[in-house]
Amino acid sequence: MRIEVISIGDELLIGQTINTNAAWIGQELLEAGMEVGRVTTVGDGLGQIKQALAEAAGRADYILVTGGLGPTNDDITRTAACEYFGVGLIRDEATLDHIRRLFKRRNLPMASVNESQALVPETARLMQNDRGTAPGYIFERDGRHYYFMPGVPYEMKAMMTAVVLPELQKAKGGQVILTHHIATIGIAESSLYEQIGGIPEIEALVRLAFLPSPSGVRIRLNAMGEHEEEVRARMARAVERVCCNIRPYIFAERNIPLEQALAEELISRQEHLGVAESCTGGLIANKFTNLAGSSRFFERGLVTYSNEAKIQFLGVPEDLIALHGAVSAPVAEAMAEGVVRVSGTDHGLSVTGIAGPDGGTPEKPVGLVYVGYAGKGGAAVEEHRVISGDRLVNKERFAYIAMNLLRKQLFNLQT
Amino acid sequence: MRIEVISIGDELLIGQTINTNAAWIGQELLEAGMEVGRVTTVGDGLGQIKQALAEAAGRADYILVTGGLGPTNDDITRTAACEYFGVGLIRDEATLDHIRRLFKRRNLPMASVNESQALVPETARLMQNDRGTAPGYIFERDGRHYYFMPGVPYEMKAMMTAVVLPELQKAKGGQVILTHHIATIGIAESSLYEQIGGIPEIEALVRLAFLPSPSGVRIRLNAMGEHEEEVRARMARAVERVCCNIRPYIFAERNIPLEQALAEELISRQEHLGVAESCTGGLIANKFTNLAGSSRFFERGLVTYSNEAKIQFLGVPEDLIALHGAVSAPVAEAMAEGVVRVSGTDHGLSVTGIAGPDGGTPEKPVGLVYVGYAGKGGAAVEEHRVISGDRLVNKERFAYIAMNLLRKQLFNLQT
Numbered sequence: 049m050r051i052e053v054i055s056i057g058d059e060l061l062i063g064q065t066i067n068t069n070a071a072w073i074g075q076e077l078l079e080a081g082m083e084v085g086r087v088t089t090v091g092d093g094l095g096q097i098k099q100a101l102a103e104a105a106g107r108a109d110y111i112l113v114t115g116g117l118g119p120t121n122d123d124i125t126r127t128a129a130c131e132y133f134g135v136g137l138i139r140d141e142a143t144l145d146h147i148r149r150l151f152k153r154r155n156l157p158m159a160s161v162n163e164s165q166a167l168v169p170e171t172a173r174l175m176q177n178d179r180g181t182a183p184g185y186i187f188e189r190d191g192r193h194y195y196f197m198p199g200v201p202y203e204m205k206a207m208m209t210a211v212v213l214p215e216l217q218k219a220k221g222g223q224v225i226l227t228h229h230i231a232t233i234g235i236a237e238s239s240l241y242e243q244i245g246g247i248p249e250i251e252a253l254v255r256l257a258f259l260p261s262p263s264g265v266r267i268r269l270n271a272m273g274e275h276e277e278e279v280r281a282r283m284a285r286a287v288e289r290v291c292c293n294i295r296p297y298i299f300a301e302r303n304i305p306l307e308q309a310l311a312e313e314l315i316s317r318q319e320h321l322g323v324a325e326s327c328t329g330g331l332i333a334n335k336f337t338n339l340a341g342s343s344r345f346f347e348r349g350l351v352t353y354s355n356e357a358k359i360q361f362l363g364v365p366e367d368l369i370a371l372h373g374a375v376s377a378p379v380a381e382a383m384a385e386g387v388v389r390v391s392g393t394d395h396g397l398s399v400t401g402i403a404g405p406d407g408g409t410p411e412k413p414v415g416l417v418y419v420g421y422a423g424k425g426g427a428a429v430e431e432h433r434v435i436s437g438d439r440l441v442n443k444e445r446f447a448y449i450a451m452n453l454l455r456k457q458l459f460n461l462q463t
Numbered sequence: 464m465r466i467e468v469i470s471i472g473d474e475l476l477i478g479q480t481i482n483t484n485a486a487w488i489g490q491e492l493l494e495a496g497m498e499v500g501r502v503t504t505v506g507d508g509l510g511q512i513k514q515a516l517a518e519a520a521g522r523a524d525y526i527l528v529t530g531g532l533g534p535t536n537d538d539i540t541r542t543a544a545c546e547y548f549g550v551g552l553i554r555d556e557a558t559l560d561h562i563r564r565l566f567k568r569r570n571l572p573m574a575s576v577n578e579s580q581a582l583v584p585e586t587a588r589l590m591q592n593d594r595g596t597a598p599g600y601i602f603e604r605d606g607r608h609y610y611f612m613p614g615v616p617y618e619m620k621a622m623m624t625a626v627v628l629p630e631l632q633k634a635k636g637g638q639v640i641l642t643h644h645i646a647t648i649g650i651a652e653s654s655l656y657e658q659i660g661g662i663p664e665i666e667a668l669v670r671l672a673f674l675p676s677p678s679g680v681r682i683r684l685n686a687m688g689e690h691e692e693e694v695r696a697r698m699a700r701a702v703e704r705v706c707c708n709i710r711p712y713i714f715a716e717r718n719i720p721l722e723q724a725l726a727e728e729l730i731s732r733q734e735h736l737g738v739a740e741s742c743t744g745g746l747i748a749n750k751f752t753n754l755a756g757s758s759r760f761f762e763r764g765l766v767t768y769s770n771e772a773k774i775q776f777l778g779v780p781e782d783l784i785a786l787h788g789a790v791s792a793p794v795a796e797a798m799a800e801g802v803v804r805v806s807g808t809d810h811g812l813s814v815t816g817i818a819g820p821d822g823g824t825p826e827k828p829v830g831l832v833y834v835g836y837a838g839k840g841g842a843a844v845e846e847h848r849v850i851s852g853d854r855l856v857n858k859e860r861f862a863y864i865a866m867n868l869l870r871k872q873l874f875n876l877q878t
Contacts, residue, residue, distance in 0.1 A: 068481055087482075087502075330764050333748070342768070343769070347772065350763070350766070391772065404755075439753070
């Protein structure tokens with residue numbers, strides 16, 4: 049079973065849009081135990097599209113095409129498909145009804161250009177588009193399967209999930225496929241590898257992937273086989289083997305970010321958090337408030353960028369800053385205590401550091417950060433040094449170092 | 464001149480990494496008046512890479528390859544290139560020196576695996592990698608040019624800028640190419656199109672692109688021709704025609720985000736800003752502090768998520784919240800006044816709204832936002848309604864609506 053993706057659209061070639069669709073499809077197929085052999089990106093040109101289809105058909109038996117199904121002139125994937133398969137267009141009443149209902153629901157007048165989207169290639173099976181006007185098409189020829197989907201990501205994803213992935217899985221055969229995620233923080237990929245130990249033995253049970261990012265290293269386990277019970281047992285053994293030596297670093301056995309794990313814990317405890325940020329400049333507050341319902345645990349955030357703000361809002365003693373500098377362990381501590389005191393929350397978190405590119409000195413270089421905690425879990429302060437020249441990467445790392453301190457205090461961990 | 468891109472890496476096919484390199488290359492070439500004809504993404508396999516090279520050579524005369532030049536076993540682009548061109552490896556002393564210096568500068572021991580990166584294909588011209596250990600290679604055969612670059616974005620970008628783009632431009636011939644950006648905010652793409660008017664006449668002078676995003680619509684103008692003076696005059700006429708009817712919406716005639724334009728203005732005036740955020744939860748503070756040197760204008764940010772925080776830190780009257788609700792014009796006004804009063808800055812900005820997905824009511828639906836300004840520019844409050852079901856998109860829109868209010872107050876604009 050060989051699968052390829054064809055992404056269609058001038059906007060992809062000129063870089064106006066980044067091809068996230070291909071990445072998403074690759075992830076989904078991998079989770080289902082399949083792989084993309086190649087991604088071909090071409091523009092909105094009849095010749096290019098037909099050539100890409102013919103070439104992919106020479107290599108693959110499942111070809112997933114996205115993009116170019118919109119109602120305007122520059123979208124010509126439907127025409128290219130008709131020419132490639134040598135078929136004409138017919139009007140599909142069900143599709144027309146669907147488009148009409150969609151416009152009615154949105155209280156918008158329907159343009160005649162949208163009516164033309166009910167004209168579909170005559171031999172194609174249709175995939176309904178619950179989220180837009182363009183239906184998807186499925187063609188089969190010479191044992192090859194072609195799936196044409198819209199390029200709008202959330203329309204494509206719905207169609208993939210509802211139709212394409214199930215059909216691919218069926219074609220792949222009755223294999224059971226299980227995926228398990230182990231999310232870690234506070235340990236480098238190479239150390240994780242060492243501490244887990246016996247990786248070859250684990251890889252005899254499951255397929256293992258280490259996915260590093262500024263928010264920690266995720267471990268993905270994939271297991272597949274004929275019999276569900278056997279696959280489940282094998283996965284359970286592998287998960288236990290991976291986890292047993294690295295428990296203090298694991299914050300979730302799901303594919304979620306650390307802020308979500310912390311939010312769920314705080315909400316379940318009915319506890320609240322206040323954050324005082326200097327160098328991260330609101331990034332931590334922003335990450336927590338990106339979660340729906342964040343007001344249930346996030347009380348307030350203070351971006352005390354200036355020394356005056358640290359003194360005035362957090363009660364950091366002026367002479368502490370004068371003595372140790374704003375980027376120091378005592379100031380981080382005072383900031384965390386200050387945010388708990390003024391906001392009356394259960395937990396307070398603070399960050400002060402040097403994100404760069406400027407502001408570093410030999411004693412306090414760019415990448416140096418102090419994170420502080422105060423509250424129910426006691427009090428703590430940590431010093432870290434991040435080696436990255438990039439301001440945004442540093443902010444991201446600093447934010448997760450601070451969140452990891454909160455995690456360690458919440459769960460009383462020593463790492 | 465036909466250009467194609469080949470992106471190499473298993474991580475791209477499984478969606479662990481999104482192919483931003485191809486998008487960046489597409490943008491850069493477009494700016495220089497050239498276009499990418501196709502992007503082919505293949506995995507780290509000898510056969511796949513050689514096949515992709517051979518196929519691209521059948522269509523294009525300039526082939527830009529990224530990825531797979533790292534020092535570890537899974538990076539095999541160098542081997543694939545040697546096999547494709549039928550050449551062996553030789554040791555390059557200059558490259559070896561460069562790698563040694565790099566490790567010395569970083570105070571790291573050099574692994575023998577890195578030494579092997581000084582082995583280069585014997586007929587290739589080399590491109591020095593100022594930012595990493597892997598040199599780039601240039602091959603020429605049968606009138607076709609192949610550029611092999613690392614996949615690490617900032618290494619690839621440096622090589623593109625220093626070597627590949629200049630060589631492509633030279634090959635393209637003596638055409639003069641000019642690009643001009645006009646960055647707007649506070650007006651929809653369709654309205655912009657209408658207000659500018661006479662688009663066909665402008666398109667007779669330059670190539671025009673409208674690039675919408677949550678941070679406004681960017682207009683890109685491209686002009687090319689034989690004689691610099693003529694191209695400059697044509698561009699100037701087009702810019703004047705585009706700008707004359709939409710001036711109040713233009714915040715920069717460069718490709719920069721609004722926060723940067725505001726930061727530059729505040730720094731030049733030696734004025735400071737304080738921000739009080741409710742629903743945007745630190746996003747505005749984060750955007751401002753993503754700019755290097757932000758302490759020169761950004762004094763502090765308050766993420767007053769709870770009513771208590773609004774009352775305590777900003778002095779918003781409790782009965783005002785009780786009477787109008789936290790999401791209301793009077794509260795937005797009081798928040799802006801509060802942040803200026805407590806922080807003593809020249810300008811204060813506030814946001815309160817409903818980002819969703821929950822928390823909406825028929826009177827105050829998800830997407831409703833109030834933004835407030837207080838300070839040197841007077842005082843103002845605005846109500847906006849954003850139609851998007853997505854929390855993160857809403858936060859992004861809200862943030863730019865607030866920043867646009869600051870812009871209007873700074874420049875005394877009525878839009």
